Amino acid sequence: MFNSIKSRFVAAGLASVIGAASAHAADITGAGATFIYPILSKWSDSYNNATGNRINYQSIGSGGGIAQVKAGTVVFGSSDKPLDPKELDDAGLAQFPSVIGGVVPVVNIEGIDAGKVRFTGPLLADIFQGKVTRWNDPAIAQINPDARLPDGAITVVHRSDGSGTTFNFVNYLSKVSPEWKSKVGEGTAVSWPVGVGGKGNEGVAAYVKQIKGSIGYVELAYALQNRMTYAAVQNAAGQFVQPSLTSFQAAAAGADWKNAKDFFLVITNAPGENAWPIAATNFILVYKQPKDGAGTKAALDFFKWAYENGGKQAEELDYVPLPKGLVEQVEAYWQAQIKL
């Protein structure tokens, strides 16, 4: 069921085993979000082949990544939730995006195919708050005139563990529903009004597949690779868009990066006709004035290499590479902010 995911990890595991056996080239240590682990492993492998340098990345979660980089035990940390400029300043950290992903609502409704059911943001918020409880609710029927939705109860499935996926999803719900914002709020873990919690993307995916009438949210890669019934969502421009690499890319390109100090921007509800409303960014944290200058330089070299050469690999794993303009902005930011 999770073959492709598994093979990614197996490949990564092999890479690290083989890596450990060979000589000590420059090791670039990092820790943080699990979200980028598969693509980082892939990049790391190719980068090792190209340059001999290796990335040693521990996917311990965003919270752990932030803590580790602040403690100075790793060269870079990675987080699905951006730190605000003040927190960055206090810690002396710089922040930049690494890769784009996103969150997709998935459903299990008898007779409904992928992409055939549509939601608006406020409707999603109502469902995840337990205010809309049946699939034939007029609020759902109204925006799904063509879909024949059954008279069944809705079971909400959410993440049971703290997660960047949750953060981006509830950040979106907070942006589109004032009631969600005041009653539930946003964070990597929230107090869910209703529903059951699955551990990890795979846990949510498994629950949604097994519980009839359920709705959950997973990363795009999980939705695509497990052939789940994903849904279209109305974006800020009023268009119903399907989740795809193209719509994610549109969200990344349309987001207002230019005015985001330290790239402090969550790109949910991004403007643009084709933009996917729940796109997400992974962020990398490094010290502005690192003690280990060589290590930080090696890390930046790696990300520079990944921006230039890693796009195809990212797309193969259902990640979206950063748009060109954003890469230029990141590199200018390095020049200006990081003293090596």
Place this chain on the structure above:
Amino acid sequence: MAANSSVITPAITAAIVDADRRSARDARADRAFRWIVTAAGIFVLLALACAALSMLRGGREAFSTFGLGFLFSTEWDAVNHHFGALVPIYGTLVTALIAMIIAVPVSLGIALFLTEVAPDWMRGPVGAAIELLAGIPSIIYGMWGLFVFVPLMGEYVSPWLDAHVGALPLVGPLFTGPPLGIGMLTAGIVLAIMVIPFISSVMREVFLTVPTRLKESAYALGSTTTEVVWDIVLPYTRSAVIGGIFLGLGRALGETMAVTFVLGNAHQLTASLLMPGNSIAATIANEFTEADSDIYRSSLIALGFLLFVVTFIVLAAAKLMLRRLSRQEGAK
């Protein structure tokens, strides 16, 4: 001895000296042995005390912020930093209780079957199979529970319970709810399957220690197998059997992965066993990696401490009950 020393041949003197030396050496060795085993015993106590104290220390922020309310609050809100342990404690106790209700009679049956009833050629293979079951890692039980057992529960068992038992008075509310398949009942059943090998293999071992002549005497007096089991085997082995049950109970209370997969991990207090809940161990496993504020982390560690306390109370209560039982026995 000094007076006789002149008549004792040097050989004998040497033998005595040697024997003295040996007994001194034996005494030394015995002392060392005592020290080593005492150290091992103290080590366990120390490890336990250190674990409990460090968790209490880690959880002190939660305890001081929420006070006693931490024990009775059902809230678990990481955004607003309100944490309460009632839902996980309740889930832990309920799932362990369900597990024991199922596992104890079944394990007893397995062990008695293997020691008293089964033909010889079956005892080896079935015994080995049970020990094999005990060795399966809990993540496998979790996966199996999620992918095999949960659909069965959701498709057949839950709807049936909801329709037939849910309407009954008293027990009805325990068995109403949507057919999710996951929930406290499912978790309890998976836990039962996990602890059965532990309990039954302990029971089997202790049943084998019952002296044959006791059993044969009973049989000779005309007892049936049932009577031998109830009047000879069980009374003879009772405390060891209870020990086996404790072992299983301890595992059921602290089990993490398997429960996480099938319990539903929802911080909601519901009477229905068909609804999702949460357990202490599952909450910690789920949320510790991304616990991003001090009070959040502290609350999770405090939960760990509470698991200690809950386990201690449950085991102590069971011990007390046992003591009262044996006193009644003595009075009879």
